[in-house]
Amino acid sequence: MKILVTVSEVATVxxxxxxxxxxxxxxxxxxxxxxxxxxxxxEAVQLQEADLxxxxxxxxxxxxxxxxxxxxxxxxxADRALRVWxxxxxxxxxxxxxxxxxxxxxxxxxxxxxxxxSGVQTGDDSFGATGVALADRVGYQWAxxxxxxxxxxxxxxxxVRRELEGGVEELTDVDLPAxxxxxxxxxxxxxxxxxxxxxxxxxxxxxxxxxxLGIEGVDSALALTEMYEPESETDVTVWEGGADDTAGDLxxxxxxxxxxx
Amino acid sequence: MTDVLAIADHRRGKLRDVSYEIxxxxxxxxxxxxxxxxxxxISGTVDDFAAKLDRDGVDVxxxxxxxxxxxxxxxxxxxxxxxxxxxxxxxxxxxxxxGLDYAPALAGRLERPIxxxxxxxxxxxxxLVATREMYGxxxxxxxxxxxxxxxTIRGAEWPKAEGTGDAEIRSFDVEIDDAAxxxxxxxxxxxxxxxxxxxxxxxxxxxxxxIDEEENLEIIHDLADALDATVSSSRPIVDNGWLPKNRQVGxxxxxxxxxxxxAIGISGAVQHVAGMKGSETIxxxxxxxxxxxxxxxxxxxxxxxxxxxxxxxxxxx
Ligand SMILES: Cc1cc2nc3c(=O)[nH]c(=O)nc-3n(C[C@H](O)[C@H](O)[C@H](O)COP(=O)(O)OP(=O)(O)OC[C@H]3O[C@@H](n4cnc5c(N)ncnc54)[C@H](O)[C@@H]3O)c2cc1C
Numbered sequence: 201m202k203i204l205v206t207v208s209e210v211a212t213v214x215x216x217x218x219x220x221x222x223x224x225x226x227x228x229x230x231x232x233x234x235x236x237x238x239x240x241x242x243e244a245v246q247l248q249e250a251d252l253x254x255x256x257x258x259x260x261x262x263x264x265x266x267x268x269x270x271x272x273x274x275x276x277x278a279d280r281a282l283r284v285w286x287x288x289x290x291x292x293x294x295x296x297x298x299x300x301x302x303x304x305x306x307x308x309x310x311x312x313x314x315x316x317x318s319g320v321q322t323g324d325d326s327f328g329a330t331g332v333a334l335a336d337r338v339g340y341q342w343a344x345x346x347x348x349x350x351x352x353x354x355x356x357x358x359x360v361r362r363e364l365e366g367g368v369e370e371l372t373d374v375d376l377p378a379x380x381x382x383x384x385x386x387x388x389x390x391x392x393x394x395x396x397x398x399x400x401x402x403x404x405x406x407x408x409x410x411x412x413l414g415i416e417g418v419d420s421a422l423a424l425t426e427m428y429e430p431e432s433e434t435d436v437t438v439w440e441g442g443a444d445d446t447a448g449d450l451x452x453x454x455x456x457x458x459x460x461x
Numbered sequence: 462m463t464d465v466l467a468i469a470d471h472r473r474g475k476l477r478d479v480s481y482e483i484x485x486x487x488x489x490x491x492x493x494x495x496x497x498x499x500x501x502x503i504s505g506t507v508d509d510f511a512a513k514l515d516r517d518g519v520d521v522x523x524x525x526x527x528x529x530x531x532x533x534x535x536x537x538x539x540x541x542x543x544x545x546x547x548x549x550x551x552x553x554x555x556x557x558x559x560g561l562d563y564a565p566a567l568a569g570r571l572e573r574p575i576x577x578x579x580x581x582x583x584x585x586x587x588x589l590v591a592t593r594e595m596y597g598x599x600x601x602x603x604x605x606x607x608x609x610x611x612x613t614i615r616g617a618e619w620p621k622a623e624g625t626g627d628a629e630i631r632s633f634d635v636e637i638d639d640a641a642x643x644x645x646x647x648x649x650x651x652x653x654x655x656x657x658x659x660x661x662x663x664x665x666x667x668x669x670x671x672i673d674e675e676e677n678l679e680i681i682h683d684l685a686d687a688l689d690a691t692v693s694s695s696r697p698i699v700d701n702g703w704l705p706k707n708r709q710v711g712x713x714x715x716x717x718x719x720x721x722x723x724a725i726g727i728s729g730a731v732q733h734v735a736g737m738k739g740s741e742t743i744x745x746x747x748x749x750x751x752x753x754x755x756x757x758x759x760x761x762x763x764x765x766x767x768x769x770x771x772x773x774x775x776x777x778x
């Protein structure tokens with residue numbers, strides 16, 4: 201079985217930041233492997249270690265800077281990586297899930313994986329839609345918000361648990377090939393070993409342009425027109441001072457409310 | 462194309478609250494467009510559901526009786542056929558776990574763009590202006606999209622539609638292609654059981670990723686003991702296996718409404734807030750003054766939990 205894992209590099213924001221037009225000013229932004237994708241990579245690597253998968257390939261939409269994040273996924277055990285990028289993409293502001301799915305669909309067409317693992321969402325734009333949109337485009341089955349995958353694929357199906365609201369899980373069988381969007385907590389993502397990090401440097405990381413994928417131009421359906429800090433819904437009382445002072449203020453409030461009496 | 466079609470959400474025989482909220486969101490957009498609001502409820506006891514969904518502002522409730530529980534292929538086929546019939550400008554879907562399981566594929570089938578997890582919507586008939594958060598709620602944005610679209614709406618953002626309406630209830634016949642059903646639901650399981658029910662607690666000392674290491678949880682337990690309170694947490698603490706699932710507050714955990722909720726090193730992501738927003742008094746201890754939890758807190762300490770928590774425990778010893 202061949203597994204394709206979608207790996208995103210997400211933007212992280214420092215505690216104190218400033219907004220510059222419709223983006224957060226560059227100096228307050230960092231980058232990281234998307235939390236949900238970390239679990240997806242781990243699941244794929246575990247399937248490989250259990251001899252259920254023979255190849256784990258990652259795919260990322262992103263510029264060259266994303267290579268450091270891609271190498272993290274390779275260091276954790278993926279075999280090789282693809283990165284989709286093009287100058288045309290740099291000019292598109294906010295990539296909408298449909299456009300991301302179009303790009304990934306072209307990669308799925310080339311790679312023909314049996315299973316695609318994607319994160320439930322990305323931590324920055326949080327659309328939570330790309331994996332399922334991809335499944336539809338390539339004619340695969342799918343399941344969203346999977347927090348357990350049976351490591352056994354009888355009759356070409358995957359048995360999963362979908363995490364619904366309120367502590368309820370749905371037990372579902374999904375025909376393969378399929379796209380599963382992976383929820384945090386499904387496993388315990390490993391830290392890359394030093395050996396893994398060294399090996400990752402030598403693993404193939406191939407860049408594909410729109411031309412390579414046979415896609416003519418991209419255009420996001422979404423235009424980001426404003427960004428601002430949300431207004432507070434409450435009239436928050438902020439206690440100032442050192443920890444002893446603020447703890448004292450909170451203790452008074454708690455006593456007033458009859459706590460621990 | 463001036464109509465709006467909104468999809469109801471139900472599970473195991475009950476309509477979920479978002480089904481009434483989406484009626485309000487849908488009415489707002491239909492008013493913007495000068496059109497009708499159609500709801501559709503698919504699978505299960507649809508006649509009973511339809512009677513409940515007939516609230517103020519709803520023009521038509523369509524029922525599709527195929528299927529018992531949610532199955533994405535039935536939903537998609539039904540909505541695709543209904544959309545071809547009534548040609549709505551916008552198809553609204555709840556941003557629930559099931560909504561996110563079918564809306565993106567539905568958008569693909571309808572060849573429409575999708576925008577998800579919206580918290581505000583306006584349209585002039587052609588351009589949809591949607592408000593949504595980014596970066597875990599640190600900022601809000603507006604995004605615009607042109608023409609017909611599929612839109613998912615966040616729960617608990619719009620008020621529920623109330624009253625009894627005079628909607629027309631129409632049974633809609635769908636031709637389901639059984640060959641296209643590629644998944645089977647075999648059952649459900651409740652997973653957050655156990656000895657402690659955090660929903661019963663009057664005071665919750667709730668810990669998040671700011672605690673950093675499992676061994677640091679000791680200061681949280683010490684505080685809870687001193688306050689005679691119960692320990693709960695955000696999701697990452699449970700994902701890491703540091704606390705059992707029955708301690709998790711939020712969308713996929715428990716909904717709690719204690720007298721006092723002390724959020725320690727918790728950022729206040731929407732899925733967490735969904736489980737504790739109804740608490741009577743919310744106190745946040747967080748180094749980040751911009752953390753979204755501050756937007757719903759009543760009292761806040763912008764400081765390091767490793768300083769504040771032990772100092773607070775001491776006050777009660
Ligand atoms: C489908 C779905 C369902 C979900 N269900 C749930 C759910 O039920 N419950 C839930 O909680 N989440 C849920 N989540 C996850 C949610 O999106 C967030 O990822 C999660 O709530 C973040 O937890 P956190 O606030 O503890 O961590 P973070 O967001 O990482 O926040 C940590 C906070 O700690 C602060 N901090 C760090 N160090 C210190 C210090 N020394 N002193 C004081 N403060 C400090 C930081 O400033 C930050 O605000 C769900 C997500 C999805 C997609």
